[in-house]
Amino acid sequence: MNVPLTHLLTLAGGLFFIGIWCAVTRRNLIMVMLGIEIMLNAAALAFVGASLRWQQMEGQAVALFVLAIAAAEVSVGLALIICIYRRYRTLDPAKVQ
Amino acid sequence: MALFYAEFPFLTAILLCCGAGLLTIMLIPSNHPQLIKWVSAVGSGLTLVLSVYVFIAYDQGLGGLQFVERYPWIESLGIQYFNGVDGFSLPMLLLTGIVFFTGVLSMWQLELRVKEYFALYFLLVAGVFGLFMGLDLFFIFVWYDVSLFPMYLLIAVWGSTRKEYGAMKLTLYLLAGSALILPAILYLVAVSGLNTFDLVTLTRPGLFTPFQQKLAFLLLYLGFGILAGVWPFHTWSPVGHVAAPTGVSMVHAGVLMKIGSFGVLRLGIFLCPEGWRYWAPLMATLAVIGIVYGALAGLRQTDLKYVVGYSSVSHMGIVGLGLATVSVDGLNGAVFQMFAHGVMTALFFSSIGYIYERTHTKMIPELGGLSRIMPRAATFFIIAALTSIGVPCLASFWAELMVFIAAIRVFPVHGVLAVSALVISALFMLRVIQKTCYGPRNATMAHLPDVSFSMSLPRVILVMVIVLFGFFPGLMVDMIQTASVPLLGGSAHDVAAVYP
Amino acid sequence: MTQLIQPQIVWTAAMSAMFLPLIAFGLILLITHRWARVSAALAIVAAGASLACSVYLLATLHDVQIPLRSTQTWMMTSDFRITFGYLLDPLSLLMLVIVAAISLLVQVYSLGYMTGDPGFARYYAFLSLFAWAMLSLTLAPNLLQLYIFWELVGLSSYLLIGFWYEKFSASEAGKKAFVMTRLGDVAFFLGILLLLMNLGNLDILRLNAPETTDRLSPGLLTTAALLIFGGIVGKSAQFPLLTWLPDAMEGPTPVSALLHSATMVAAGVFLLARLFPFFNASPTAMSVCLAIGAISMLMAATMAMVADDIKQVWAYSTISQLGLMIMALGAGGYAAGVFHLTTHAGFKALLFLCAGIFIHAFGTNDMFTIGQAGARKRRIPMICLIVAAAALAGVPPFSGFFSKELIMARLADHPNPLWLIVGLLGVWLTAYYTFRLIFVMLRPRPGVIPQTAEGHAHHGAHRFAEGAMNVVVLLLAVVAIVLGWFEKPISAFIVAPHSALAATGGHHAWLLWVTLALAASGVALAWLEFGRRTATQKGFVEKMPALQTLFANRWYLDRLYRRLLDDGIYRGLSRLCAKNDQKVIDAGLDELAGGTVASGRMIHGLHAGMIQYKLLTISIALGLLGIYLLF
Amino acid sequence: MMWQQFTPELYHFAAALLFTALSMTRRVDNRRDYWVALSLAGGGLIVCLAAVRAEGLLFLNTYKVDLFAQLFKVLLSMGLFLVVALCSELNGVARRWHSEFYLLLFTCTLAMMLLVSSVHLISIYVSLELSSYSLYVLVALRRDAAMGTQAALRYFLIGIFSSAIMLFGLALLYAATGLTYLSDLVQVLPGVIDQPLVLVAVVLTLGGFFFKLALFPFHFWAPDVYVGAPNQLAAFIATASKVAAVAVLLRVVAATGGQETLLVDSLAALAIISMTVGNLAALVQKDFKRLLAYSSIAQAGYVLIGILCMSPEGADAAIFYALALLLMKFTCFLAVVKIAADGGNPSLDALAGLHRRSPLLALALMMAVFALAGIPPTIGFTAKLLVFSAAMHKGYLVLVLIAMFNVVISLYYYLLIVKAAYLTEPAVETPAPVLSLSARALTTALIIAIVVVGFYPNPLIVMARQASSSLF
Amino acid sequence: MTLYSLLFYLLAIIILASTVMAVTRRNLVHAIIYLVVSFFGSAMLFYLLGAPFLAAIEVIIYAGAIMILFLFIVMMIDVDRHKERLFPIRQCLPAIIFGLVYAAVGLMVTFGHSGSKASMPIAVATPNAFGRFVFEHHWLAVEIVSLLLLVALIGALYLGRLKIEKSAAAGKETP
Structure with missing residues (x-):
């Protein structure tokens, strides 16, 4: 594959930034979580790309663990969000005080 | 016999007296206040005896550091438990012993939380003793803070006017000083590259470059200067003294402020002689401003303790001026003044404490005719005031004399200004005497009893010390000479030969 | 002769002369302060012993040519040794005897005057303190010791003036x-320090030596001399620092006699005499002395002309006479000045002590009232008072006449005739105001005799008290009468060490008559205005309201100082400093602390924000960090 | 052989399993859980102490057992033991969740132990996550569920946000170097640290650890979580969690070699901002726990100074500081727990009159507070001295000066605590906190430790030096 | 430009575009669907980068499980009732600024890095080899993650039961 790592990193960086953007600006807890998921995905992408660059499997292994952790994160996070929603009847972080 | 004395750790014994006193007080149940007071008196008396002994036993012919105790403490950092005394620290030890003992006696009437008071008091004094005898920078700093932090509670619990404000201000202000001192110490230790906190080793000439010395000296001067009441960092002094209870005021103005100037001397001047010479004009200027300003500002105060607070600013200015002259006379005068001012201020606060205790006021306009009502108390106050205005044959005079001699030589303009301030300080103190002790007897206070004989004991001791060193200043100056002359190079005997 | 003197004995005598009063002071304060009589006895014994020692010293050493000097180190700092010791030369011996004698006399006198005062013991303690300080001052061999005791003398003066401290005016x-x-x-x-810096030494003998004065540049010499003269001006109450002395009369009268006329205020003149060769080396300084002395003399004399308070009159007169002495010294009349100091000590003490008897008896200071109350009937003090007044006015054959003659002769020698004229004017004024007082007392204004309360508490010891006082004034009167005849030996005695300086002035026969005539005219005018049976008892000055107010208000000097002090120091500088302390430095600190807390509140507020803002902050911080790291 | 070196971790894993089992049984008595937890935690401490000299590389070099790690494990197990000792009245957590509380506590400790020993990026990352997740859940266990879930949500969001940042940083680091073993990174990183990519990667990576240490700008969770969490848990977060963060930060930062001034400067900036923000915000707090939270943000700034020195002295200092923090913070929380016996959040006013109600507790609190303020002769002072001394040896005079001024600012609120305990009298007479005999002994021991270690720290410093020698 | 690289750029555009769409959707369901597309793209990319196993896992877990979970939640709590403001200005403005900064830093970082300009070789980690690698080298991490999942499970369990209790006790929990 004749793509330099730089381009892949640029893609990952872009995704990462979109993730941050989403987490930071969208006034919705679910969107915040989604943004962070995007960030994780971007990191995983970078890892896999770097893994190819260095011809190792370490990066892929990290990506695997990232997926597992993302799963755990979603389960705990969504459970929390439900709790919060039950109490405040809203997902706007500004109103969850 | 001499061997025995050399080996017995007298200095540690002083600290142990404080420590043992502290522990004993902690162990006595708080419902035995009288017992606690007696224990305190005995403990402080022992420290007094020991410090007098050390003062006398010091071999002036030999000079230098004596009673040295040295044990490794934190080896990896080069920290040692290193104590010793020389001609600078001995007067301070003696002063601490005197003020400590008399301070305990002056608080004999205390009823509120006696146990805690004396425990903290002992802690405070232990710090002071440790600092004066310490020769390891680490320990010096530790003792410095140990002597400051009980102050907060001592003032805030047992104080009077605006005590919480005063206590907070004083503590923060003084510890702000330590924010400059600790970096300076660490800086010097770091740039020396010797991995030691040993003061004596670090005094080796040529260890620091002039720039390093200037920087470190400035930090040390400002840091300790706050405690020494250097203008314009003096405003804690009146506020703090007004708020503090008698015994604490005594120790604080009498001894703790000396820690400031002693710190400048012991750390700043010993470690950074170049910096000292470089900053001397600044020191002299601030000192002279302090002298004049303190006296002028004190002129308008209506609270007795404020008055003494400002007079302390003025007197500590004299100490600062002496230190700034970079001369043997100046150092002699400064150290002597530290001692004299300590005793004098202790006497001041002790008398004011008594007056306040009886009359429940320390506002000058409300007082008057005390010489008729309580002649003894008034006499003590007047003697303190006379010492303060530099009457000859009272200890302070000699100190001022030496400082002025040195100052006129080195900084003529500063010296003239400082000497001129004598008039203002006279006006200032005499006005206070006139308004409080003289004048017709205040009818509402006419029934108040005078100081009983036993209660006047601490004040009598202080007066005796003032008079003793007033008549025989040589006792003290010879001692200081043993340190000041070598510090500035040259031996005492050579110099003496110049002017028969 | 010298080999016959045993240094050991001289040392002992000098030291006991100095220190016995100190011991008395200590003993009284520490032990006997409850027992008034014991205290008084102690003090008097000490003073007596001091006098004995002084007289012994004078007797043994009167013909010793070389001054005797003994010093020992009091304190030594680096290159400077503060010594304590004594210098026995004619001047100090003379002064020593004067001081010791008057001290003793006053102490004896005070037995009567102060009887029953609650502070009797304290009084004697202070007197002893004074005696110690004054005697040590007299014998001081170097300027620093002199300065130290100079200050102590000031302290005892302070304590004694404010002896009745319950009176506001006294304190x-x-x-x-x-x-x-x-x-x-x-x-x-400052003058001392200047000398110390340039000479490294403050020994009086060395200062006076020509080789020392030659070493100093003229400017420096003059500066030092003038600075030292500043001290003299203060202590001897010369212009412009003369206003304290009249007020000092608030103290008990014996104190005024001892401190504020005979000895302490004369210390200034003594110092001038002590350093006479030194001052003499600077013509400028000498002229300043002359001028200041002249101004003070005239000014004080004018004030005395309108004063009604008997002690005030003598106080002004003291200033005036001290001015005269300083003039004499300034004109180079060493012997004249010192001799006048001697005679003045005697007759001025006498004046005060006599006045004290009246005050004690009638409980008032006002001379008119005292006259009305019957001062005439008290023969002994009245006669003594007249004797002393005559001495003061320069009436022969009393002591003052001789000393004034000497001074006038000296002034006449001076190239500038102005000083002689001034001096003569002074003589006339002195005669006038002195006898004004005498005549007022002798010829009471007809009118109601006020029923004044008897001065101070009189107890059983009344007679004894009067006796003690009378004996003392009689003794002093004798001195005032006879002392003048010893002019020659005393002058010779004191001039001895300075023979080089004692340029014998020309003899001015006419001057004697002029002086006498002036004195006589002064007395006569006083008689015309006050002593005649039909006199209005209103002086010519009092008929000129402008002058009267000016003089009575002490030429407004007092008011000026008050203004300076109140407006300049209290309301000006002091207030500035105090306000600066409170409003600028302290308030600035409080502001700083307040600002810190306020910023804390702000930061805390930032933390209370919504969760997304926190995430945003993290992102921004990382962005900034990125910028820092890469650009 | 290998398993012996792994004993502490296995022990705590077993303990966690035991509580998993216990949580499934029927609840009879909470005291049972407490005593089991206490004895297990005590056992854990002993095990860790016994294993302190173990050494070795496990799991294909991803796991390093050395003195450094073992020392921190001792500290962690000590922290756990102390916190469990506070749990005798665990009123902040609903009774039926006590077993889960202990379970998660042990799991968290286990995760931290794994963290301090991990020398591979993957194991560092996952163990960090494990400890974080345990804490998220623990925080939510607060009986007052509104408070608990609130705090947990914030903690969680900031936590995963920073872990995502860290992960991306790790990715960049890996992309730039291709290395995942710390031991390799130590070799390579100092040579390539001047490359922008590596620099950014390192800074992003540190973000995750900064989160653990509550350093600016990753500190925002601290105030909410301290207040929202059960008191005992807040104590755990303030002590053990910080200790682990210090350890892992030391490991990672040491790998960068300390040659790059840009990195040092930015860390110094973070340290300064952190302590300033923490101290200033703490000035105005009324809630005791929130105050402690801000104070721990500031303390994290001080620790970072030691870490950023990247010298053996700095590492010693940081290790010592970790121990100091453990003792000081724990003592403060001891007071919190004892004063708020009902499990609520005490305000500063609740301290009023403490010196009469419980002199011992007041004394302990005062000593702890003075130690936090860095006043000699307490352990806090010695720790600060070491940190500043290390910084000074690197020539960071200005940094030390700023830090010292921060100390002065902090003194104000520490004195407010002392004032509350010693000066003010309670408006309403509140019952004295109950201190059992063992609690008294514990308190006394803490006071003595704070003072004695502060005054004579030599053995511990020697120990820290040995431990840090493997870092450089 | 080979087919591989063409595919890469195509996928990159798809991923970025769908992610941007996801982030800007007001309707959460739409957002999630777009995100699923993005994750599918990522999975393809994984495959392209030689990680077929991960690609599968990505589809299964990320695009599958996780997104479905989100979808469930979104449906369950019917957020659409609350009109949220898309991109409030107070958050947006700083975000734009730091976005620019990030872009600058990112470009600087990626293109300033010399070592990664070269095209990457093609390689494939077979699932077999990958699995062997993970369990040989990182079984400790696997164990830790398993514990992590246990903790998450307990957390979810607790949080799930919390609301039941709460509704039963009407706001105040029984101890």
């Missing part, structure tokens, strides 16, 4: 005296 006067002399002392001290 105020004490304060004033101390502060004003302090003002002069600062100059004195």
Whole structure:
């Protein structure tokens, strides 16, 4: 594959930034979580790309663990969000005080 | 016999007296206040005896550091438990012993939380003793803070006017000083590259470059200067003294402020002689401003303790001026003044404490005719005031004399200004005497009893010390000479030969 | 002769002369202060012993050519040794005897005067303190020791003026005296330091040696001399620091006699005499002395002309006479000045003590009232008073006449005739105001005799008291009468060490008559205005309201100082400093602390924000960090 | 052989399993859980102490057992033991969740132990996550569920946000170097640290650890979580969690070699901002726990100074500081727990009159507070001295000066605590906190430790030096 | 430009575009669907980068499980009732600024890095080899993650039961 790592990193960086953007600006807890998921995905992408660059499997292994952790994160996070929603009847972080 | 004395750790014994006193007080149940007071008196008396002994036993012919105790403490950092005394620290030890003992006696009437008071008091004094005898920078700093932090509670619990404000201000202000001192110490230790906190080793000439010395000296001067009441960092002094209870005021103005100037001397001047010479004009200027300003500002105060607070600013200015002259006379005068001012201020606060205790006021306009009502108390106050205005044959005079001699030589303009301030300080103190002790007897206070004989004991001791060193200043100056002359190079005997 | 003197004995005598009063002071304060009589006895014994020692010293050493000097180290700092010791030369011996004698006399006199005062023991303690300080001052071999005791003398003056401290005016006067002399002392001290810096030595003999004065540049010499003269001005209450002395009369009268006329205030003149060769080396300084002395003399004399308070009159007269002495010294009349100091000590003490008897008896200071109350009937004090007044006025054959003659002769020698004219005017004024007082007392204004309360508490010891006082005044009167005849030996005695300086002035026969005539005219005018049976008892000055107010208000000097002090110091500088302390430094600190807490509140507020803002902050911080790292 | 070196971790894993089992049984008595937890935690401490000299590389070099790690494990197990000792009245957590509380506590400790020993990026990352997740859940266990879930949500969001940042940083680091073993990174990183990519990667990576240490700008969770969490848990977060963060930060930062001034400067900036923000915000707090939270943000700034020195002295200092923090913070929380016996959040006013109600507790609190303020002769002072001394040896005079001024600012609120305990009298007479005999002994021991270690720290410093020698 | 690289750029555009769409959707369901597309793209990319196993896992877990979970939640709590403001200005403005900064830093970082300009070789980690690698080298991490999942499970369990209790006790929990 004749793509330099730089381009892949640029893609990952872009995704990462979109993730941050989403987490930071969208006034919705679910969107915040989604943004962070995007960030994780971007990191995983970078890892896999770097893994190819260095011809190792370490990066892929990290990506695997990232997926597992993302799963755990979603389960705990969504459970929390439900709790919060039950109490405040809203997902706007500004109103969850 | 001499061997025995050399080996017995007298200095540690002083600290142990404080420590043992502290522990004993902690162990006595708080419902035995009288017992606690007696224990305190005995403990402080022992420290007094020991410090007098050390003062006398010091071999002036030999000079230098004596009673040295040295044990490794934190080896990896080069920290040692290193104590010793020389001609600078001995007067301070003696002063601490005197003020400590008399301070305990002056608080004999205390009823509120006696146990805690004396425990903290002992802690405070232990710090002071440790600092004066310490020769390891680490320990010096530790003792410095140990002597400051009980102050907060001592003032805030047992104080009077605006005590919480005063206590907070004083503590923060003084510890702000330590924010400059600790970096300076660490800086010097770091740039020396010797991995030691040993003061004596670090005094080796040529260890620091002039720039390093200037920087470190400035930090040390400002840091300790706050405690020494250097203008314009003096405003804690009146506020703090007004708020503090008698015994604490005594120790604080009498001894703790000396820690400031002693710190400048012991750390700043010993470690950074170049910096000292470089900053001397600044020191002299601030000192002279302090002298004049303190006296002028004190002129308008209506609270007795404020008055003494400002007079302390003025007197500590004299100490600062002496230190700034970079001369043997100046150092002699400064150290002597530290001692004299300590005793004098202790006497001041002790008398004011008594007056306040009886009359429940320390506002000058409300007082008057005390010489008729309580002649003894008034006499003590007047003697303190006379010492303060530099009457000859009272200890302070000699100190001022030496400082002025040195100052006129080195900084003529500063010296003239400082000497001129004598008039203002006279006006200032005499006005206070006139308004409080003289004048017709205040009818509402006419029934108040005078100081009983036993209660006047601490004040009598202080007066005796003032008079003793007033008549025989040589006792003290010879001692200081043993340190000041070598510090500035040259031996005492050579110099003496110049002017028969 | 010298080999016959045993240094050991001289040392002992000098030391006991100095220190016995100190011991008395200590004993009284520490032990006997409850027992008034024991205290008085102690003090008197000490003073007596001091006098004995002094007389012994004078007797043994009167013909010793070389001054005897003994010093030992009091304190030594680096290159400077402060010594304590004594210098026995004619001047100090003479002064020693004067001081010791008058001290003793006054102490004896006070037995009567102060009887029953609650502070009797304290009084004697202070007197002893004074005696110690004054005697040590007299014998001081170097300027620093002199300065130290100079200050101590000031302290005892303060304590004694404010002896009746419950009176506001007394404590105020004490304060004033101390502060004003302090003002002069600062100059004195600076002068000492100047000398110390340039000479490295303060030994009086060395200072007076020509080789020392030659070593100093003229400017420096003059500066030092003038600074030291500042001390003299303060202590001897010369212009412009003269206003404290009249107020100092608030003290008990014996104190005024001892301190504020005979000895302490004369210390200034003594110092001038002590350093006479030194001052003599600087013509400028000498002229300043002359001028200041002249101004003070005239000014004080004019004030005395309108004063009604008997003690005030003598106080002004003291200033005036001290001015005269300083003039004499300034004109180079060493012997004249010192001799006048001697005679003045005697007759001025006498004047005060006599006045004291009247005050004690009638409980008032007002001379008209005293006259009305029957001063005439008290023969002994009245006669003594007249004798002393005559001495003061320069009436022959009393002591003052001789000393004034000497001074006038000296002034006549001076190339500038102005000083002689001034001096003569002074003589006339002195005669006038002195006899004004005498005549007022002798010829009471007809009118109601006020029923004044008897001065101070009189107890059983009344007779004894009167006796003690009368004996003392009689003794002093004898001295005033006879002392003048010893003019020659005394002059010779004191001039001995300075023979080089004692340029014998020309003899001015006419001057004697002029002086006498002036004195006589002064007395006559006083008689015309006050002593005649039909006199209005209103002086010519009092008929001129402008002058009367000016003189009565002490030429407004007092008011000026008050203004300076109140407006300049209290309301000006002091207030500025105090306000600056409170409003700028302290308030600035509080502001700083407040600002810190306020910023804390702000930061805390930032933390209370919504969760997304926190995430945003993290992102921004990382962005900034990125910028820092890469650009 | 290998398993012996792994004993502490296995022990705590077993303990966690035991509580998993216990949580499934029927609840009879909470005291049972407490005593089991206490004895297990005590056992854990002993095990860790016994294993302190173990050494070795496990799991294909991803796991390093050395003195450094073992020392921190001792500290962690000590922290756990102390916190469990506070749990005798665990009123902040609903009774039926006590077993889960202990379970998660042990799991968290286990995760931290794994963290301090991990020398591979993957194991560092996952163990960090494990400890974080345990804490998220623990925080939510607060009986007052509104408070608990609130705090947990914030903690969680900031936590995963920073872990995502860290992960991306790790990715960049890996992309730039291709290395995942710390031991390799130590070799390579100092040579390539001047490359922008590596620099950014390192800074992003540190973000995750900064989160653990509550350093600016990753500190925002601290105030909410301290207040929202059960008191005992807040104590755990303030002590053990910080200790682990210090350890892992030391490991990672040491790998960068300390040659790059840009990195040092930015860390110094973070340290300064952190302590300033923490101290200033703490000035105005009324809630005791929130105050402690801000104070721990500031303390994290001080620790970072030691870490950023990247010298053996700095590492010693940081290790010592970790121990100091453990003792000081724990003592403060001891007071919190004892004063708020009902499990609520005490305000500063609740301290009023403490010196009469419980002199011992007041004394302990005062000593702890003075130690936090860095006043000699307490352990806090010695720790600060070491940190500043290390910084000074690197020539960071200005940094030390700023830090010292922060100390002065902090003194104000520490004195407010002392004032509350010693000066003010309670408006309403509140019952004295109950201190059992063992609690008294514990308190006394803490006071003595704070003072004695502060005054004579030599053995511990020697120990820290040995431990840090493997870092450089 | 080979087919591989063409595919890469195509996928990159798809991923970025769908992610941007996801982030800007007001309707959460739409957002999630777009995100699923993005994750599918990522999975393809994984495959392209030689990680077929991960690609599968990505589809299964990320695009599958996780997104479905989100979808469930979104449906369950019917957020659409609350009109949220898309991109409030107070958050947006700083975000734009730091976005620019990030872009600058990112470009600087990626293109300033010399070592990664070269095209990457093609390689494939077979699932077999990958699995062997993970369990040989990182079984400790696997164990830790398993514990992590246990903790998450307990957390979810607790949080799930919390609301039941709460509704039963009407706001105040029984101890």
